[in-house]
Amino acid sequence: MFGRNLRALCAPYRSVSDLCRQLGINRTQFNRYLSGESFPRPDVLHLICQFFDVDARILLEPLEQLDTRPGVLNHPFLAGNIGSGMQTLSEEVFPSGFYRFSRRSFIENDLVIVGLVYVFRDNQYTFLRGYEPRQAMSTHGLPTNSPLREFRGYISPQVDGVSFNVAHRHNMAATFNYLGRVAPFNNRFWVGYAARPTRENLRGRRVARMVYEHIDAPLQKVVALARQTGYVNPNALPEFHHRHLMLDAPFI
Secondary structure (H helix, E strand, O other): OHHHHHHHHHOOOOOHHHHHHHHOOOHHHHHHHHHOOOOOOHHHHHHHHHHHOOOHHHHOOOHHHOOOOOOHHHOOOOHHHHHHHHHHOOOOOOOOEEEEEEEEOOOOOOOEEEEEEEEEEEOOEEEEEEEOOHHHHHHOOOOOOOHHHEEEEEEEEEOOEEEEEEEEHHHEEEEEEEEEEOHHHOOOEEEEEEEOOOOOOOOOOOEEEEEEEEEOOOHHHHHHHHOOOEEEOHHHOOHHHHHHHOOOOOOO
16 A cells, blocks of 8 residues: 555656655665555655655555645645745735725726735645625625635735735636735735736726735724725725725726
8 A cells, every 4th residue: 555655646756766866765765665565664754754745644545535635736846836935925024814905896997896805824825815795796796695705815925025816616706916015014005916817808907906904903993894895986995095006097
C-alpha cells in the first residue's frame, strides 16, 4: 500500500531523481519504497509526509481515501508560482476583519454597489467571504434567500498591494480584484478595481474602480453597516469613497 501511494504522489513530478534530491533521500532506497520492498524509518517517513503534505496513514490506507488532494492552486505545476506565495500575506500588510467596499455597478450605470466582506486566515492562507446585498438580488429577479448570495475568494500578495479572485457557488459570477494601499491611512483604506470575465457589452461594464475600508469597530457598528448595503446613489457615499471612485473619469 505504501509503495502504491508513493507512486501516486510522485506521478505529477517529471523526474524521480530530482524528487529524491529535493527530499534528500538516496535514489536506490527510494526505489525500494516505490516497489514495496521496504519501509522508511520514522524520521524518513516524517520527511516524506511533510514534503507531500500527507500523514502516516499512507502506510496502510489507499491514497484516494485520504484527504490529500492539494487543490489546483497547490498542484505541483502551479505551487511555486501561485500556491506558496499565498501563504506570505501577513496581518500587518492586509489585516483580517470586516471591510466595507464600494464599487460602481457593472450593470446599473448611475448607481454604486456597497457591500461588506469578512477577511480571515486559515492554515496560513487568507480568505474572503461575503454576501450579495438582498436589494441587489431582488433588483435582478433573483431569490434573496438563495445560497448563490454567498461569495468566497482567496487573497494573494502583490508587489504593491493585494489581489483576490472571488466567485459564487459553482464558480459563477467570478471577478478578479486588485487593491493598493492608500499610504497615509495605516491599512485602513485600499483603492483598486474589480474586473469580471465576460463578453463585451455596450450596456454594461467589465471593469470598475473599487474602494475597501477596514472596519476596526465593535460588532454593533458592523451590523449597522450591513444594513446599509445594496445599490446607493453616489452622493450618499462617504466622502473618501466618493472621491476615490472617480465616477466621472474613464477607467484607464
